[in-house]
Amino acid sequence: MSTTSQKHRDFVGEPMGDKPVMALSGIGDTLGKKLEEQGFDKASVVLGQFLLLKKDTEMFTDWLKDATGANSRQAGSCAQCLKEWCDAFL
Amino acid sequence: MASAQLTDEELFTQLKRLGFTPGPVTENTRPVYLKKLKKLREEHQGREKPLRRRGRSRQKQQRDPVQRRAETALLRLQQPGPDAQGEPLQPQPAPEPRVQPDCAEEEAVCPGGRAAPAVQEGRARVLRQLQQILNSSLQVNYSCSSVCRGQKNTNDDSDCVLKAQNQEFESFTLVALEWIIKTDQDVGLRLLGEDPQVPVTDVSEISQLESTRPRMPLTCRLRRAFLTVAFFSPNILIFFSLHDWIKSDGRRQEEETRQMYDMVERIIGETRHAVHNQDLLPYLPIPHVRDSLVLPQDRKKMKKVWGRAVCFLSANESRIRTETQRIGGADFLVWRWIQPSLSGDKRWLHYLQYAHPS
Numbered sequence: 001m002s003t004t005s006q007k008h009r010d011f012v013g014e015p016m017g018d019k020p021v022m023a024l025s026g027i028g029d030t031l032g033k034k035l036e037e038q039g040f041d042k043a044s045v046v047l048g049q050f051l052l053l054k055k056d057t058e059m060f061t062d063w064l065k066d067a068t069g070a071n072s073r074q075a076g077s078c079a080q081c082l083k084e085w086c087d088a089f090l
Numbered sequence: 091m092a093s094a095q096l097t098d099e100e101l102f103t104q105l106k107r108l109g110f111t112p113g114p115v116t117e118n119t120r121p122v123y124l125k126k127l128k129k130l131r132e133e134h135q136g137r138e139k140p141l142r143r144r145g146r147s148r149q150k151q152q153r154d155p156v157q158r159r160a161e162t163a164l165l166r167l168q169q170p171g172p173d174a175q176g177e178p179l180q181p182q183p184a185p186e187p188r189v190q191p192d193c194a195e196e197e198a199v200c201p202g203g204r205a206a207p208a209v210q211e212g213r214a215r216v217l218r219q220l221q222q223i224l225n226s227s228l229q230v231n232y233s234c235s236s237v238c239r240g241q242k243n244t245n246d247d248s249d250c251v252l253k254a255q256n257q258e259f260e261s262f263t264l265v266a267l268e269w270i271i272k273t274d275q276d277v278g279l280r281l282l283g284e285d286p287q288v289p290v291t292d293v294s295e296i297s298q299l300e301s302t303r304p305r306m307p308l309t310c311r312l313r314r315a316f317l318t319v320a321f322f323s324p325n326i327l328i329f330f331s332l333h334d335w336i337k338s339d340g341r342r343q344e345e346e347t348r349q350m351y352d353m354v355e356r357i358i359g360e361t362r363h364a365v366h367n368q369d370l371l372p373y374l375p376i377p378h379v380r381d382s383l384v385l386p387q388d389r390k391k392m393k394k395v396w397g398r399a400v401c402f403l404s405a406n407e408s409r410i411r412t413e414t415q416r417i418g419g420a421d422f423l424v425w426r427w428i429q430p431s432l433s434g435d436k437r438w439l440h441y442l443q444y445a446h447p448s
Contacts, residue, residue, distance in 0.1 A: 053122065054113040063122045 008077070011043075012084045019043045026070070026077030034068040050082045057083055101127060108134060346395060353392075353399040354407070356383050357425070361410050365427040373415060373426035376400065 004012075008025035016023070021043050022032040040046050053059040057079040064075040096104070098115040101123055105112045108130040112123055357379055364374045384392050404412050409429040414421055 049118060052113045052116065052119055054111070059122050059126065062125060063119070066121055067118075 005077075008081050008084075011081055012088060015089055016043045016047065016085065021046055024078050025081035026074040028074075031068045031070055031074065038067060046078075047082060047085070050079070050086070055083060055086055096124075105130070346398070349392070349395045350398045350402060353383065353395055354402055357399060357403060358407065358410065361425045361427045362429075371415075371417070373413065373424040375415075375417060375422035375424045376412075377422070379425065 005025060007023070011019070011023055011025055019042070020032070021027055021035050021040055022029065024043055024046060027035065035041075035046065040049070049063065050060050053063060057076070060079045060082070061072070061075040064070050064078060065072070070078070098120065101120070102112060102115050105123060105127055108127070110126065110130060112126070113119060115123055360379055360383065361374055365372050380389075380396055384396065403410055403425070409427060411426045411428050413424055413426060415424045416422075417424075
């Protein structure tokens, strides 16, 4: 496995609670703003989308790329982050 | 079917039909699922093309009917076991008559090489089984000669055997043979025409089948292995002994040379001493030098070394001269040390004169 960033570790380490969408690994300011515009203002809403896609990282990556114009690395990182969170807490 | 007109439910059912279980199709997930549907449709098209016969009713899961039929036939072939030795048995009833018409069409469309890779895989598997059966049936006619090849079985014979076992097999055999001709891989069967050297290009030319991987009894295998080793090992032994001999020879040579130089040095030392010793003659008879340098028990051993040392001295040593002198009435070859001592002796002048009598 590739090394994880601090952001990733911070997110996956505890229940997400009310964290903003920018707390997700791979989501910076630009992408975060785009997501908020579409209504995904909290990380939990993005989690909702991930769960709707049945926790399929590939589909989620595709969706994120379509919805925000993220590149493969960012989308993949976000998907991985959410997957691990689910494995830990769901 | 234009994707824009699909409702959420229709998209959902389409995806499910292609074997994918989607989550709920909502406003957000719709575009992703549309893409997925497109991708799945393309994959599906690619896989189904060569087998398309009746269109949509044929599911992707159904395998190549030729292969399926052949596999069931082969399974039944293997069951009788020791009976599969060339005697025609009562023909087994054909169990799948409804597949028969398909079969004829299939072969017309897909002879040997043009089948899709998946079909080829299946056929390869079946062929392997076929070959195993052939091997076991060929085992009887097998002779453990020096070449040890499986006895050739004429095509008709094997055809008869297989046909007797199962009537459906006939057409499959032809297809299989065509495929063997077209394929480049080694399937374990070699097809031989009338002339064994010429490669076969058409099914009709085949008169014999030969197995490239015969199943030999254990004794034959052991015997072959033993023979191979027996023919091989003398060569290996010879090679190794040659190698050893060369090495030891080299070592011996080195040793002798070392001894020779050692001897030469000692001779030089002795001869030099003789000069400085006033009461003895200034030269030394060669045999006397030898006897004083070499112990009696070594004399025979060192004969060769001594000889070489003497030659070396006469050729390469300028400070010692070999001459003949009469000592006590007998003629001896002697060595005289002729290097002038640096103290400016008068004797040096004398030697000079001696060296250049003019």
